[in-house]
Structure formats: structure tokens, C-alpha cells
Amino acid sequence: xxxxxxxxxxxxxxxxxxxQSWLAKELKVNxxxxxxxxxxxxxxxxxxxxxVLYLIKLLRVLDCTVEEIxxxxx
Numbered sequence: 001x002x003x004x005x006x007x008x009x010x011x012x013x014x015x016x017x018x019x020q021s022w023l024a025k026e027l028k029v030n031x032x033x034x035x036x037x038x039x040x041x042x043x044x045x046x047x048x049x050x051x052v053l054y055l056i057k058l059l060r061v062l063d064c065t066v067e068e069i070x071x072x073x074x
Contacts, residue, residue, distance in 0.1 A: 006071040007046040010038035012064065026061045027054065046070065 013019060020034040027034070036048035037058075049070065050058055059066065 001074060003072060003074050004043075004045040005049055006044055006073050007038055007040050007049070007069070008071055009034075009058075009069045012062065012069045013038075016062070023058075023061065027057055029054070044073065 010020070013023060020038060021031055024031045024034045037046070037050055039047045041047050049055075055066070058069070062069065
């Protein structure tokens with residue numbers, strides 16, 4: 001069975017009234033980087049995910065869990 005990650009990051013940002021530009025500034029990354037983390041392809045698979053360093057920073061800035069912004073699909 002194929003496993004993949006689905007990004008819920010964009011929906012989470014909207015739920016806390018923040019946007020991708022805000023997150024990019026907070027993490028000191030390009031807006032295009034955050035855009036890629038938020039995007040899923042036609043099959044529902046995240047096109048790109050943050051490395052562990054940025055994932056930890058992301059969780060701290062958003063004060064959330066991994067499961068709130070990414071979902072493992074099995």
C-alpha cells in the first residue's frame with residue numbers, strides 16, 4: 001500500500017487568519033517555499049514538505065502539531 005503526505009497547511013493558516021506571506025516572513029523563507037509546502041498535486045499528495053529543521057520552526061511559529069498541518073495517507 002502506498003503512503004503519502006497530504007498538506008493541510010494552507011487550510012490551517014486560514015483557520016488562524018494568517019497567510020502564506022506572513023508565514024514566510026516568520027520563518028525567513030521565500031513565499032514560494034511556503035507555497036510549495038501548502039500545495040497538493042492532482043492525486044492529493046503534498047508536492048513538497050519542509051525538512052526537519054523547518055518543520056520544527058513551523059510547529060513553534062504556528063503552535064500546532066504535525067497532524068494539524070500534514071496528514072499521512074495510507
